[in-house]
Amino acid sequence: MNARSAWLSRDGQTREDTRVAPLGAFTPTSPTATRSGVLPGSADGVYRVSGLALSGTSGSMTGRVAPGRAVIQSTDARGAYPVALTDPQTLTFADGDAQYGRADLVVLRIHDDVHDGSGRTEAAVEIVRGTPAASPTPPAAPDTSLPLYVVAVGAGVGAGTGGIPWDTARLDLRPTTVAVGGILPTRTDDTDPGGYPGHYRDIGETLQRWSSTAWVPYPKGVGGIVPAGVLTTGGYVGQYRDTTTLGQLQRWNGSAWLPAVPGPVFASSLDAGYTISTTYTATLLDTAVSALTLAFTAPPSGSVVVGLGARISTSGSETVQAHMSPQVTLGSTVVWAADDERAASGSGAVSKSQSTQLRLNSLTAGSVYTVTAMHRSSSASVSSWFDTLWLRVDPLF
Known part of the structure; x- marks a missing residue:
């Protein structure tokens, strides 16, 4: 047999058997068990794994499994079987069913008479034939075996009817295993x-x-x-x-x-609105924007620059003032209340662009704050108008 396994035969284990078997390939899955798999690598280093690769002859039902090495884990008590296929192994697949396709499974299998009573003590590359079906599925892998490939065998295919389309019929299942500590x-x-x-x-x-x-x-x-x-x-x-x-x-x-580096955040509204409230309010009348707000995350420094502005006018008055001031909150807690000293202010029947920028400190880094544009008029009988409103917050580092 081409497939050799160390620590399997009761007698006759040659030094060559021991030398070619991959005794150092044990990726652990428990304190006493290893991951079953094929040893990775290829002759030129191009492929992740080339051992036990399956190829086929176009138009035929014959496949060829390339040489390779593997470890097959049984129960913890039985241990892991190191296996080496030293020469290519030829496999012949049965012709397809007349009505349905099937999915055959190619495995590397351990037969150990001491444990399975099979009368065989060897490693072998085998085909486990699937059941023909309208939607075929591969059969379960036998005990103490390593699945290598699923091969789709179409309905009615045979050596004289086109054979297996090897380029599309193979599904590679080969897992890999390496020595402890290996990638x-x-x-x-x-x-x-x-x-x-x-x-x-x-x-x-x-x-x-x-x-x-x-x-x-x-x-x-x-x-x-x-x-x-x-x-x-x-x-x-x-x-x-x-x-x-x-x-x-x-x-x-x-x-x-x-x-990672929060940039400026910005909000704006082009819809003009007015207020006659003499106390600060977020709500403007005659506008679809109920309130102009902006959320921002406090940077590691805990400091930001808050800017705001608008085109401001006061209807029919050159002396009444319109004020626009930021209010900053953390949840329901007011951190910075609207105030005339922090306001962009203006007056007059002709609207003028007004803006201001202010530094806000002592914020909690990483917390999300909300800044709201607040407005008031210095007279309850004069409408204070705000148009092209904007808010901007710039983090400081």
Whole structure:
């Protein structure tokens, strides 16, 4: 037989058997069990794994499994079987059913008479034939075997009727395994957990580390910036990532990705409105905008510049003043009340653009505040008008 397994035969195990078997390939899945899989690598380093690869001859029902090495884990008590296929193995698939297609499973299988009573003591590459069906599914893998490929065998196909379309009929199932401490190269559909915290794997061109509960992209370990498209949820507070569409650096705050360097935030309204209230109010009359507000996140410095402005006029009066002042709140708590000293003020029947900027300090970094444009007239008998209103907050660092 081409397939050789060390520590299987009761007698006759050759030194060559022992030498070619991969005794050092044990990616742990428990204190006494290992991950079953094919040893990765290729002759030129181009492919993730080339061992036990299946290819086929066009127009035929014949496949060929390339040489390779693997480990097949049985129960903890039986242990793991190291296997080496030293020469190519030819497989011939049965012709397709007349009505339905089927899905055959190619496996590397251990037969151990001491445990399974099979009368065989060997490793073998085998085809486990599927059941023809309108929607065929592959059969279950036999005990102590390693699934390698699923091969779709269409209805009515045979050596004389086109054979198996090998380029599209194969589904690669080969898992990989490496020595303890090695980086595990694997496929993007691999959902197996890590063997231990600090276990690394290469998946989809991304290096990941097992945290004890999840695979976390490797930048966590070095504090690097995660490339665009890799992370949906951050691995830890303070992790940074790039974004594909925005080209923006973001920071994970524990529940959401926020801009790493918050920029100015801005709100405006072009709909004019007026008030005759002599106390500050957010509501203007004769406008569809009930209140102009703006939310912002306090930067690490706890300081921001608050700016606001509008085109201001007072109907029929050159002496009455219209005031527009910011009010800043944290939830329901007023941090900064509207005040004439912080207002953009103007008067006169002809509207004039007025604005002001003020520094606000002692904010709680990371908290979300709201600034609201407040308005009042110095006379209850004169309408104070505000048009082209705007609010802006700039973080200070």
